[in-house]
Amino acid sequence: MRKSLLGKIWPNATALVLFAGFVFPVYWMFNTAFKKNGDIISEDPVWFPTSPTFEHFKTAVNAEHFWTLVRNSVTVTVVAVGLSLLLALFASFALARMRFKGRKGVILVFMIAQMAPWEVMVIAIYMIVRDADMLNSLLPLTLFYTVMVLPLTVITLRNYVAAVPKDLEESAMVDGCTRTQAFVKVIFPLLAPGLMATSLFGFITAWNEFPMVLILNKDAEAQTLPLWLSKFQTAFGDDWGATMAAASLFAIPILLLFLYLQRKAVSGLTSGAVKG
Numbered sequence: 277m278r279k280s281l282l283g284k285i286w287p288n289a290t291a292l293v294l295f296a297g298f299v300f301p302v303y304w305m306f307n308t309a310f311k312k313n314g315d316i317i318s319e320d321p322v323w324f325p326t327s328p329t330f331e332h333f334k335t336a337v338n339a340e341h342f343w344t345l346v347r348n349s350v351t352v353t354v355v356a357v358g359l360s361l362l363l364a365l366f367a368s369f370a371l372a373r374m375r376f377k378g379r380k381g382v383i384l385v386f387m388i389a390q391m392a393p394w395e396v397m398v399i400a401i402y403m404i405v406r407d408a409d410m411l412n413s414l415l416p417l418t419l420f421y422t423v424m425v426l427p428l429t430v431i432t433l434r435n436y437v438a439a440v441p442k443d444l445e446e447s448a449m450v451d452g453c454t455r456t457q458a459f460v461k462v463i464f465p466l467l468a469p470g471l472m473a474t475s476l477f478g479f480i481t482a483w484n485e486f487p488m489v490l491i492l493n494k495d496a497e498a499q500t501l502p503l504w505l506s507k508f509q510t511a512f513g514d515d516w517g518a519t520m521a522a523a524s525l526f527a528i529p530i531l532l533l534f535l536y537l538q539r540k541a542v543s544g545l546t547s548g549a550v551k552g
Contacts, residue, residue: 302527308520309333316516332521339504339522341496349483349500352414356421357478360429361471363422368433369459373442383434390427398491405492412495420488425478432477436470437463472537480530501526 308316310328336342370376371383405416440463448458486502493499505526508518 305520305527306524308516309524311517313517332515332517333525335515335518336508336522336525339507339518341499342504344497345499345501345504348414348498349502352418352421352500353479353482355418356425356482357475359418359422360426360478361475364426364429364433364474365464365467365471367430368437369463371430372434372437373445383431386427386430390431394424395487398487401488402491412493412498414498416492417489417500421482421485424485425481429474429478432474433467433470436467440466476534476537479533483530 307323307325309332310330311322311325312327312329315322315325371379401416401420405411405413408416410416444462444466445455445458448462449455453461484502485500489500490503505519505522508515508522
C-alpha cells in the first residue's frame with residue numbers, strides 16, 4: 277500500500293518541481309516589471325510588489341520606433357508562417373501520399389536542413405542580400421524565416437497527413453471528388469491539430485529570432501522587437517524595470533497565441549470527419 281502511494285506521489289512531485297522551475301523565470305519577469313526601482317535593486321528579494329507601478333511599461337511603450345517595430349515583427353512573422361504553411365501543406369501531402377523516385381532522399385534533405393545550424397550561412401546570406409541591395413529591408417528577413425521554419429513544418433505535417441486513413445480520401449474520390457477536392461474537403465479539415473502545432477512553432481521561431489535581423493537590418497526603423505529589448509539603458513546601467521516590462525509585452529502575444537491554438541487544436545481532434 278505504501279509503495280503504491282509513493283509510486284503515485286513521486287511522479288506528481290517531480291512534475292510539480294519541474295513546472296515550478298519553468299514557470300518561476302516567467303513569474304519573476306512579470307513581477308519585476310511591476311516593481312519600483314528601489315524594490316528591483318533591493319538586496320532582499322521582493323516576491324510581491326507592495327505598490328505596483330506601470331511606469332516601466334510606459335517607458336517601454338514610449339521607446340523610439342516602438343510601434344514601427346511592432347508592425348515589422350507582426351508583418352515578417354505572419355507572412356513567414358503563412359508562406360511556410362502553404363508550401364509545407366502541398367509538400368507534406370506529396371511526400372505522404374505519392375510514390376516517386378527520390379522521395380526518401382527529399383525527406384532526408386528536409387531532416388538534414390532542420391538539424392544543420394543556420395549560423396553557417398550567415399556570411400553567405402549577408403553577401404547575397406548586400407549584393408542585391410536589399411539590406412534594411414523586411415523581404416530578406418521574411419524569406420529567411422520562411423526557409424528556417426519550413427523543414428520542421430514539412431516533416432510534422434507529413435506525419436499528420438500519413439496518419440489520416442487513405443480510405444477516407446479514396447471514398448471521396450469514388451463519390452466523384454477529384455484528388456484536389458478530396459484533399460480540400462477530407463484531409464485538410466483533419467489536419468487542424470497539425471496546422472495549429474506547426475504554426476505555433478513557426479510563430480515562436482520567427483518572433484524570437486535575433487541575430488539575423490541584427491546583421492541585415494542596421495536601420496532602426498527596419499528592425500524587429502527582439503532588438504528593441506536590448507535598448508533600455510540609462511547613465512547608471514541597464515534599466516531592468518523597463519527591460520522586464522518590454523520582455524513581458526514581447527511574451528504576451530506568444531502566450532495568447534498558445535492558449536488560443538491549444539483550444540483549437542483540441543477541438544480539431546474531435547471535430548467530425550464523419551457526419552451522423
